Amino acid sequence: MSDVKLDRSLLKILQNKSPGTLAIFERSDNFACYGSDAKLIASCVFQSEAGIKTIQLHTENADILPYLPISKHQYQRVIREALTILRYRVELYCLDTNDDNAKEWILKAKGTAGNAADFEDVIGETTVSGTLAVKIIDGNENRVSICCVDINELGISVAEFIDTPTFQQTERILLGLCPHECLILHPFAAEKKKKLATVLKNLGIVMTEYDLMGKSLEETTNIIKDKEQANLSKNLKECLQAVSDYMRLPDELNFHGKFSVRNYGTNGFVYIDTAAVTSLELFHLFHAMSDVRAGGTLYGILNKCSTPAGQRLLREWLAHPLCDIRLLTERQDVVSALVESSGIRDMLRSRLLPKIPDCSVYSRKFIQNRAKLMDCYRVYQAVMILPEFEKYLNQLMEENEKCQSAVKELMLEPIIYASANFVKYVELIMNTVEEDQTSGGYRVKPDVDPQLLEIDGKMQEIRRKLEKMQKKMSSAVGVDVVLESNDKIGYYFRVSLKNEKELRSVNGITVIETSKSSGCKFKNAQLEELNEEYLSLNSRYQSTQGDLEKQIVTTCGTFAPILCQLNSTLSNIDVLVALATVADTSPAGYVRPKLLPAGSGILRFEDCRHPVIEAFSETPFIPNTVDISKDKRLMILTGSNMGGKSTYLRSAALCTLMAQIGSFVPATCATVSLVDGIYTRIGASDQQTKGVSTFMAEMSDCANILSLATENSLVIVDELGRGTSTFDGFGLAWGIASHILKQIRCMCLFATHFHEIGTLAKEDGAFAMQMSVVLHEGRLTMLYELREGVAGSSFGIEVAKMVGLPGEIVKNSYKILSELEGEKDLVEKLKKLNGEELRAALLA
Template identity: 40%
Template sequence: MSNKHPGDVSLLRILREKSKGTVCIFEKQDFFGIYDDDAILVAREIFKSEVGVKRIQIGEKRMAYISLGGGQYERVIRELLVVLRYRVQLYKSMNNQWLIKCTGTAGNMEDFEDIGDMGKEAANLISILLPRTRKIHGKVFAAIIDPSTLRISFAELEDDDKLSHLEQCIISSNAKEAIIVGDPPSDRLSLIKNILRRSNIMCTLHPKPSDKTHFVRLLKEEEKAKIAHLTDDLRCVLYGVADYIKLVQSGWASQFTLNDYSNGRFMRLDEGAVKAFELFFPFNAQGAMQATVYSTLNRCKTVAGQKLLKEWIARPLCDDRLIRERQDCIEGLVKSSSLLKALHSSHLDKLPDLSFLARRLLRKKARLLDCYRIAQSIRKLTPMRECVLQIANASPDCSSAIKDLLLLPIVWGCEQFKDLVECVDQIVDDSNVKANGLRIKASISPDLQKIANKLEEIDKRAKRSLSRMCDRLESSGIKLDTTSQHGYVYRVTMKEEKQIREASGIKIIDGGKGAGMRFRDSNLDSINEEFIEINAEYLRAQRELEETTVEICATYASALSRLSSLLAVVDVLTSLSIVAISASKVHIRPKILPLGSNEFNIKNGRHLVLDFLLPHYIPNDVNLTDTRALIVTGANMGGKSTYLRSTALISILAQMGAFVPAESAELSIVEAVHARVGASDRLSKGVSTFMSEMLECAKMIKSSTRDSLVVVDEIGRGTSTFDGMGLAWGITAELINNVGCRLLVATHFTELTEMNDPPRVRAIHMKVMMEDTLTLLYKAEGGVAEQSLGIHVARMVGMDEETLGLGQKEFDRLEMIEKLKKEEKDAIINATDDSIRDIILNSTTF
């Protein structure tokens, strides 16, 4: 098929020169076109079919082509940016040349915010500067811009050769895209790209900015003085993020605050921990969506609350005072469960995304409806305030924290926006929203009042027409409706459908079981045409007043963004409280002790996610107070990994300020949680399972301190038994003897339990019961597992007996050899000099 388009030369040049990771879309008159490899990508990854792909000839090139309607276009834009993380360039033809109309990335969707709810994404963006240096470690610089909270944060990090601190900053930033500013050394660039790839964050290279004014103009006037105290490298990374996103051009000038993004006040979580504990994504994401820590905790009602919850999970606190403040709030909310449910289901429910509305105001894209929605939201604060006040009064011991974190922000919102609500009430007419939409009150303007009088007269005529229609059809069930789509219509229930269809001079508009049948006659048709004309005149006349109203509301945009952030805290604390009272078993307030304290005890601890999924979860105790390391052995599927994960999760939840799934818990603050749980091949990078495991272990050892909690599961599996055992021993010994961290190790190498040195190092195992069949008890107790029971577990899951028989035979042979070796070794150790020669000559192993 041959198909000629205006600007063929221009189109082919764009496709030829576009960068990798960019999809080009071309806007036609009433549809959109995608060409060549981009068309195949969209067909396969989004529509999951190449049925709609055509082959066309442009110039001398034959290529794939796919056309999109409006709905398909919106879907493609959203999935390319949000899911697949591609850059999108939208082109429009002008004078036979294709010119860029819009550009979007995962971290900068401003140009596409009017597509569906794309504007609600407000993705964070992180910029990174890696100075050129001969050192394998040194300082790195980062800046994070958060459009939803109007906040720019900066970080200056003294990092190691694995960029561990930068990795933690990236994880906790909640960014969708990272820009690398300048020209970093190739080895460090490769390292940071790997970190970003593993974190599913889009990477973009960006030159050092020459224009510094973009950043300065973003800041509020009182924030600009802070720039003078920053180093040149910090300024460079800040200028870079502002230069790349170019928010100033979109109306964001003088809106942002500038903050230090300090890691010292928060627990560090490495990428291994985020993955192993399934904080945001399932460990093995296959098939249907699986439960995660975030999905289990997320009972938030607002978009800002959901975003803040992710931040709290990624950045648990290290300040025991702030942790206790959150705990006080949750304790007070849990004690007043009926008020908590009212706050959650009534007051917070259906609040719009205030940060999104604030951004629409800033970008001058807001409409009268947005102003009305803001005013409606502020009205909801008054009953919310009364509810929270009752909760505070019901819990005197917790009232101080409840007032600071929950009540005062709501009171501030009520006072701050009181004039805005009054303004909207005086100007906006919402008496007949269904019929006319929102309108400016006619009493505001003499011109509007004249038009309103005409509309009132038309309404009287329509009602008289209704009376005549009722008389004509001898029915009292006919109603008169006014809708924004159809204008005036008659409506009857579907029971009277037949009578209406048989009547003459009737025009059916539509019909259905829910809405009934809507229709008009010629008289109402004439009235309706006049109504539509006069109503349009009213909307034109009110346009200037509507713009003035929006301008007034726009002066509140910064305060509205702040209110969104404050209510997000209320939402998250409410969500965590709902989780605590929703669990089938008790969630308790853990006792938190300062960093460096010795205590770490959990009684009957459970795994947060499994606690909601499994009705009969077996709890376990954890004691890492006197013991610094626990070496856990036991059968496959016996609960070793769950024991490790549940312990780490309880620590993370506790430092978030949440209640934890346990009977009791007394926990010292840990400064970091590191994990090496499972591994997978990274074939695209030439990295095997074993190499991946070793890289993660090396990074974990370098990053851990005495105040870290380290979880290690089955290290040394990806190589030979003796190599694996030796490495597992060396890594475990290093963490116990030199790092001195709190350590949990799950292993099938029972030799590791020879490190057993109570109380400093203890061996525990997961109990089983062996009678006719194997029963896993999932209960931890002291001592070493007698055997791994792998063949018995294989029988449990249904492996055929012939295969099991072969496996058992080989197992018995190897076990016999090991037994003989041990007997001979013991004999040599205990033998006299004269008998050693005879033992060696008769040995089966020499």
């Protein structure tokens, strides 16, 4: 082996790999990273650079590189965290030993957060999120083509549209599709690329630049059902080509003709952008953290799902609430039935749904020809549970006659359809697959093939001999001896650790392993001889069943599309059961909202509560009523700092959103006119890394609201104008509130510390409310209750005093405030004087 050639090959890989890619090199006894990759893994995975060494390469410049050895035990952790947490692309290289004269490092496997299939043997089964490609046509308009391939659902989502300069429509689609990775097709204007990169970074999506390099588009469309090929434009075909080539789909013959295409528009869904997701704390924008950091979000409260597919679907529902009153009513009916029939709901949630595996993992394995008999059997076990689902769903219909149609449509009929389509699958597995008593896995039944039957007969004979030997050994030792086996060493004897001393009196015993948990494992010469014969026969059995196993797995693979449909059905059931569980188990109670068509202009929540704060608060939540109508569509909300204004606004927005995913809401009575968008301007944080100040962030959000909100939208504005001077802030806040009231004419909750804006309540369609406080002997008490009128003060100094600001500062603040208010009163008086009176007053 030539060190010079290998080192040159290694250095070339390090120099040519793209940013965001981690290169790992596999050696005979361990793995290694070099250069910046070594420092990255040391600091971000192991949190210590103590293990970093240096190595001098056999190259022209005798390059010296940081070097980090990775043990086989550490390798799994490195791969998992690099893909899922650091969100790096991972490339694994091994030595090319095909040519003794030209040994070099060659690519063995590669994976991304969106496609980790090559590393599933290391990190276990993973759910591959969709991978998406974007093409933007250069010009004055942002003409965007998007194609997302989802292997789990055998679906291709496509969209083409003209987007805003900041890619707002693209952002919405990304929120709904939730890909782990986005391919950016060349050519691409640098300015547009920069803006799109910002959107992707905000969502935690890995961006990869991709060049088609003149590849043919015909091969790509083979994965689509024939009748749907003509529906794709050239740009969409190029996007599909990029994704399929990147994911190596054309290499998988089983993919041909399997994928369905859907136009993924945003029509029919409520407008939700990243500003709303963040300010309302709907879920974590980074998909990888959605479960880890779900606490404190609406997703975390509603996520009572029992299956991974259900959890993914719930997040999708929150990202894309519905505007279709018929579909929402169906969901509500099902939730109502599950609330009323708590016994059936608990049976579904606690007993049946937890037994369902992530079917998307198995459908993908079937399609990619990577399934084993164990995978086939696990799907069989899931299908065998379907009759129980059918039984309890029929009971649910009997107990809830008013909701029968919805339960039948959304739950029962899809289950019946799946059961009918899996009849032949069940027959196949029952007749051909059984549990392997030695390995604990699964094997082809011996009666399927004469050779297997003959081998199994000999294996059964050995088992009988081993059982007789077990009884003799128990007598010799004087305690119960257990006969066990595993797939590594085959059969062995075992006694508990406390009985280990009894073995010392028996000759010819060899101890294999001793531990507190498993006791003492041992064997003798006779068992070892029979065990070797058994393992040899078992090896012959596995070899003989190879072709039969391939046939069984291939046949099971034809059921992949039906398995995808079953996965969709069960995830729907899971989410609806979760929503019913939340509604029924809330201490203060949830209510089914009455839904009205868009344009009705009514938003009313009696005793409205914040679902997240209520769940985590140690004190009872004080509810307030939200009452918006066409005649009172703009609420000017004032009140003290920390008085509950922001919580009130968020409560109204969250309840509206919950109503439009089909959920019950935390209130005593609710009426909701469907909205086409929920727009928020909440918070005063800047984005320094992007060069965006607090004021710029405010104005950007407001520009988005003023350009996109319609008469049927809900707008939430909290403390606008704090990022600039008082007079500028007041002018902008007044102007924006007035535009929403008179031009957009939508429902709006507008909280502000500029109490002067309260005079806007005199205009038609506006009204003023305030959060109540009591100030007694210098002590401020928050009542958190809504009442009419404009607050006289924000009580900022009183709040500062409450949190322990030094007394001297508080005293000086009161003094300065008194002087400013005195000047303000003087100016107001002077404005009311005529010319002679004003001259006399100034001379005085």
